[in-house]
Amino acid sequence: MIDERVVPPKRPQEIPLETHGKQKFFVRFTLAQRYLHVALFTSFLGLAATGLPIRFSDNAWARLFAKAVGGFGAILFFHKFCAIILTLSFLYHLKDLATRVFVHKEKGIFWGPNSMVANWKDVQDLVGHLRWFVGLGPKPKFDRFAYWEKFDYWAVFWGMIVIGFSGYAMWFAPFFARFLPGWALNAVLVVHGEEALLAILFIFSIHFVNTHLRPESFPMDMVIFTGKETEEEFKKKRTLEYGRLVAQGKLETRVGEQPAYWWVNFAKVIGFTAILIGLTLLVLTLIGYFGSS
Numbered sequence: 001m002i003d004e005r006v007v008p009p010k011r012p013q014e015i016p017l018e019t020h021g022k023q024k025f026f027v028r029f030t031l032a033q034r035y036l037h038v039a040l041f042t043s044f045l046g047l048a049a050t051g052l053p054i055r056f057s058d059n060a061w062a063r064l065f066a067k068a069v070g071g072f073g074a075i076l077f078f079h080k081f082c083a084i085i086l087t088l089s090f091l092y093h094l095k096d097l098a099t100r101v102f103v104h105k106e107k108g109i110f111w112g113p114n115s116m117v118a119n120w121k122d123v124q125d126l127v128g129h130l131r132w133f134v135g136l137g138p139k140p141k142f143d144r145f146a147y148w149e150k151f152d153y154w155a156v157f158w159g160m161i162v163i164g165f166s167g168y169a170m171w172f173a174p175f176f177a178r179f180l181p182g183w184a185l186n187a188v189l190v191v192h193g194e195e196a197l198l199a200i201l202f203i204f205s206i207h208f209v210n211t212h213l214r215p216e217s218f219p220m221d222m223v224i225f226t227g228k229e230t231e232e233e234f235k236k237k238r239t240l241e242y243g244r245l246v247a248q249g250k251l252e253t254r255v256g257e258q259p260a261y262w263w264v265n266f267a268k269v270i271g272f273t274a275i276l277i278g279l280t281l282l283v284l285t286l287i288g289y290f291g292s293s
Contacts, residue, residue: 086160225267
């Protein structure tokens with residue numbers, strides 16, 4: 001037992017928040033980033049839900065879906081509408097990056113611990129993680145963005161360029177035919193469909209598992225919806241970033257307010273609905289590949 005005559009009791013302002021039944025919350029994503037994510041995943045779900053019936057139009061489920069929404073013409077209309085939303089979201093992200101680099105002169109976007117660009121540590125983390133999976137080493141400590149988060153980001157980034165260009169080339173074929181040979185226009189049809197299927201398989205399996213179904217996040221990682229995480233989550237998931245902020249004396253600059261209870265519950269409904277839709281579309285994709293009409 002500690003002798004309080006030797007060690008004076010802490011003043012109220014020195015007592016950790018946890019002793020009052022509260023938790024500290026730290027900001028990970030800004031409001032703009034969260035809104036952008038909502039626009040991205042809703043438009044992507046819309047593109048997947050409308051693109052799959054077109055791609056597998058000979059399947060019974062695709063014909064039933066088309067009949068329910070007013071035909072394949074209606075499906076194509078909503079597919080194009082979602083494509084515009086996704087394109088605008090992507091362009092906004094590029095504009096935001098350009099502003100941060102050339103206007104605000106922000107450092108560390110293309111290299112360093114806060115960058116989404118892969119570096120040698122990501123390779124070491126990947127190898128270390130694989131060794132940890134089979135019991136041959138300790139679990140690596142991660143920084144602000146883990147290697148699988150960077151992989152997710154660049155997979156989507158690359159997919160946006162390939163799927164976007166091929167889709168608009170089909171949409172505005174007369175315009176692109178002015179400077180593209182006929183075989184190229186035929187090729188974009190194949191590229192668009194196959195790359196889109198690859199994106200669906202990736203997002204609804206790999207991304208879902210990496211983000212939500214890992215043991216430390218199961219059944220859902222709420223940080224992309226609330227923008228904040230608890231101090232325990234911060235320490236556990238991003239140990240190196242947490243330690244760096246402590247060493248620099250900047251940890252308190254990241255403290256935010258606790259997310260409202262109603263918003264957390266609302267976000268859970270949205271998140272679980274999106275996951276359910278995604279898994280359903282994943283099953284329909286597999287049926288389209290291996291099933292019969």
